[in-house]
Amino acid sequence: MVSVIYHVVSLFSGVHSWQLMYGCELNDDGTKRGYFQFGYDGEDFVSLDKSSLTWTAASPQAVITKHKWEANRAIAEQQKAYLENTCIEWLQKYVRYGKDTLERNVSPQVSLLQKSSSSSVSCHATGFYPSGVTVTWQKNGQDHIEDVDLGQLIPNEDGTFQVTSTITVTPDELKNNKFSCVVEHQGETISSILTEDKIKTNYASVPIGIILAAVAGVLLLVVTGVAGYKVYQKKKGFKPVNASDDGSNSSAHSDPKA
Incomplete structure (x- = not known):
């Protein structure tokens, strides 16, 4: 126009x-x-x-x-x-x-994202061109539309596009069913199954025993360092100065007799 x-x-x-x-x-x-x-x-x-x-x-x-x-x-x-x-x-x-x-064809990169184990799961497709893309969810091989939120198509700085579709499922639903994110672009279909090893998260499930062992190791290192420092100073013949002695010496030097 x-x-x-x-x-x-x-x-x-x-x-x-x-x-x-x-x-x-x-x-x-x-x-x-x-x-x-x-x-x-x-x-x-x-x-x-x-x-x-x-x-x-x-x-x-x-x-x-x-x-x-x-x-x-x-x-x-x-x-x-x-x-x-x-x-x-x-x-x-x-x-x-x-x-x-105008005639280039770039396939999308698909990632599964989750903030915490109890939050919704996002299927993020990015870097694709042209903009025509379809993002859907499947549950046990069947189309699933409940508790699904499809975001807006957003342009990237390099001229490609991105879009995110979010699904809300409980940990039990995710454990007992097979959920998949299906991305279709220019005749290509990318299916990503929601499994623990494929979902990128902001949290890490570390066993409490490993955490306690790490804390104990840090405390042991600190105690050992303090003890070693005291032994080192004793060997050098270091003698601490009392606060009163330090104060008297300071006053003697600061007020000389005429």
Whole structure:
């Protein structure tokens, strides 16, 4: 679509806008479509009916323009020729220029994410192009739509896309059933089964015995270090200075007799 806005100054009622929009389409079967329309002060005004070479007035004020342009059939013929020939040629040229980008096909990367053992599970698909993707859930091989929330399609900085679908299941449901996230993109199907080894989490289930052993090891290291330091100072003949001695010595040096 191409849009052009003109600002017209009227001596009687201020500034007004005159907008032109036009565009063309070329379908896979070779059929062509195009539109050519005008707006006035942000409202539809008059548009071209390419098949009948007539103009459609969108408001009573546009009827005068409609009759004036239809009286000169060459205006509609000229715009139709542009939409079906020149516009299509430029469209095909730009498609060739961007062929590598427009026709690329990048498969999605699928990850299963969970914040905690009791929270919902997210199926995150990212890095795919083009944007057409389907994310669904299955339970024991059957489509499952309960407690499922599909997020919005989000563009990535590199031009690819990402989307997240979340399912809410209890730990018992997850343990006793087979849940799968199914991602379909450009004829490719990626199925990820919700198992403990495939779900990425922010928590770690470490046995309490290992935690206690680690804490005990740290405490033992601290005690050993303190004892070793005392033995080292004793061998050097280190003698601690009392606070009172330190204070008296300091006063003696700070107040010398004249």
